[in-house]
Amino acid sequence: MPIVFRRRRGRSMGEFMMLNLMLRRLPGWINRLAGPAVVALAIVMIADLAWASSGGGHGGGGLPQLKPEYFPEQLFWLVISFVVLYIMNAGVGLPRVGEILEKREETIARDIHKAEELKEGAATYRTAVEQHLVKARAEANETIAGVVKEAEAKEAAQRAKLELEFATRLRRAEERVALAKKSAMRDVHAAAADIARAAVAKLGGVEIDDGVAASAVAVVVKERG
Amino acid sequence: MDPLHQFHITPIIPLVIGGVDVNFNNAALAMVLACVLISALLIVGTRKRALVPGRLQSLAEILYDFVSNIVRENAGEEARPFFPLVFTIFTFVLFGNMLGMVPYMFTFTSHLIVTFTLAFMVFLFVTVLGFVRHGLHFFAFFMPPGAPIALAPVLVPIEIISYFIRPVSLSVRLFANMMAGHTMLKVFAGFSVMMVASMGGVGYFVAMAPVAINVALVGFELMVAFVQAYVFALLSCLYIRDAIEMH
Numbered sequence: 001m002p003i004v005f006r007r008r009r010g011r012s013m014g015e016f017m018m019l020n021l022m023l024r025r026l027p028g029w030i031n032r033l034a035g036p037a038v039v040a041l042a043i044v045m046i047a048d049l050a051w052a053s054s055g056g057g058h059g060g061g062g063l064p065q066l067k068p069e070y071f072p073e074q075l076f077w078l079v080i081s082f083v084v085l086y087i088m089n090a091g092v093g094l095p096r097v098g099e100i101l102e103k104r105e106e107t108i109a110r111d112i113h114k115a116e117e118l119k120e121g122a123a124t125y126r127t128a129v130e131q132h133l134v135k136a137r138a139e140a141n142e143t144i145a146g147v148v149k150e151a152e153a154k155e156a157a158q159r160a161k162l163e164l165e166f167a168t169r170l171r172r173a174e175e176r177v178a179l180a181k182k183s184a185m186r187d188v189h190a191a192a193a194d195i196a197r198a199a200v201a202k203l204g205g206v207e208i209d210d211g212v213a214a215s216a217v218a219v220v221v222k223e224r225g
Numbered sequence: 226m227d228p229l230h231q232f233h234i235t236p237i238i239p240l241v242i243g244g245v246d247v248n249f250n251n252a253a254l255a256m257v258l259a260c261v262l263i264s265a266l267l268i269v270g271t272r273k274r275a276l277v278p279g280r281l282q283s284l285a286e287i288l289y290d291f292v293s294n295i296v297r298e299n300a301g302e303e304a305r306p307f308f309p310l311v312f313t314i315f316t317f318v319l320f321g322n323m324l325g326m327v328p329y330m331f332t333f334t335s336h337l338i339v340t341f342t343l344a345f346m347v348f349l350f351v352t353v354l355g356f357v358r359h360g361l362h363f364f365a366f367f368m369p370p371g372a373p374i375a376l377a378p379v380l381v382p383i384e385i386i387s388y389f390i391r392p393v394s395l396s397v398r399l400f401a402n403m404m405a406g407h408t409m410l411k412v413f414a415g416f417s418v419m420m421v422a423s424m425g426g427v428g429y430f431v432a433m434a435p436v437a438i439n440v441a442l443v444g445f446e447l448m449v450a451f452v453q454a455y456v457f458a459l460l461s462c463l464y465i466r467d468a469i470e471m472h
Contacts, residue, residue: 064233
């Protein structure tokens with residue numbers, strides 16, 4: 001597993017959040033630390049007192065740092081611990097942390113990509129729905145127009161039929177009226193002829209036949225309209 | 226009351242290999258502890274491999290990011306293979322310094338032999354890296370580019386001396402900082418003890434003044450412990466850059 005070398009991105013979010021958090025929690029920490037600190041200081045003071053009263057260490061003179069007899073053991077353990085630490089870091093620890101960081105970046109990138117895809121899909125779907133709506137509206141309008149037209153046509157047809165029927169009935173009625181008028185006029189004419197004949201007979205004593213009387217009535221009716 | 230007492234090496238487990246004393250001493254204990262803590266932070270802290278990190282994992286990630294930024298910004302992209310080395314140096318020194326801040330713990334970075342070995346290792350590594358990268362051309366490192374050739378007899382010795390002084394300055398800086406800081410802490414603590422010893426009951430109140438100063442000093446020393454580890458890693462990175470890029 002190769003060590004992942006991270007890209008430059010200035011102060012990392014983690015560092016910033018950590019600093020922020022530390023600053024905010026500082027007073028609380030100090031409060032909590034104050035008690036143990038006092039206890040620890042007291043213990044140190046007492047221990048130092050005890051140590052001082054017992055005569056003070058082995059009293060070896062000079063700087064302990066400048067005593068070559070202790071060099072080999074320090075070097076020995078320094079080399080061992082440093083090499084072991086390097087192997088642990090390079091072999092296990094760092095690849096692991098690098099892997100975690102890489103995976104997180106991948107996951108975030110993938111999720112963003114997915115969200116963008118979904119957004120795109122939603123936009124496409126929306127357009128499709130809108131198109132569908134437009135189409136449906138147009139179809140509905142067409143259907144409504146068709147139905148209206150049909151209804152109007154039916155109504156017109158019915159109206160025409162009814163008008164025809166009324167016209168027929170009217171004509172028949174008029175014919176009947178005309179017929180009745182004609183026969184009534186004929187009766188009136190006959191009555192007039194009778195009256196005329198009777199009047200002539202009574203006044204003039206002349207007997208005229210029906211034909212003459214009728215023609216005379218016809219002439220008068222014609223003259224007077 | 227010896228403020229240097231804290232720097233004494235005391236064997237814990239006697240050990241002799243090839244006639245040489247290699248006792249497991251208090252310094253070795255601190256070194257091994259530093260190793261264990263660093264490895265535990267990186268390995269146990271990240272055992273969940275959480276997408277949203279917990280406390281320990283955050284710490285491990287911040288440490289990783291921090292050192293990786295130091296390496297990239299100061300040693301360049303080409304120094305990528307040396308990131309584990311710089312990380313190990315930084316964490317080892319940092320934990321050594323920080324463990325030293327724990328009362329009764331030994332500060333192994335306060336011993337010149339330890340810091341010098343670390344610095345000399347960096348020096349050797351950088352020199353070998355320079356020769357592997359540039360072959361014999363690496364000697365040109367000792368002649369600043371663009372300088373008139375007539376000045377070479379002056380410049381070259383200066384450059385060579387400054388090159389070889391590197392492990393010394395690197396190690397003495399860390400060692401002196403740690404030793405001075407810890408000695409100062411102990412001296413002020415010693416004042417308190419002396420006051421109590423000489424003044425009795427009143428001394429307990431007067432002794433609070435050095436204690437208060439020590440509280441501030443402890444804060445300061447914590448900062449120094451971090452800054453010195455940072456400086457050590459930073460300079461190592463700059464040396465690596467020199468070996469890779471040559472000026």
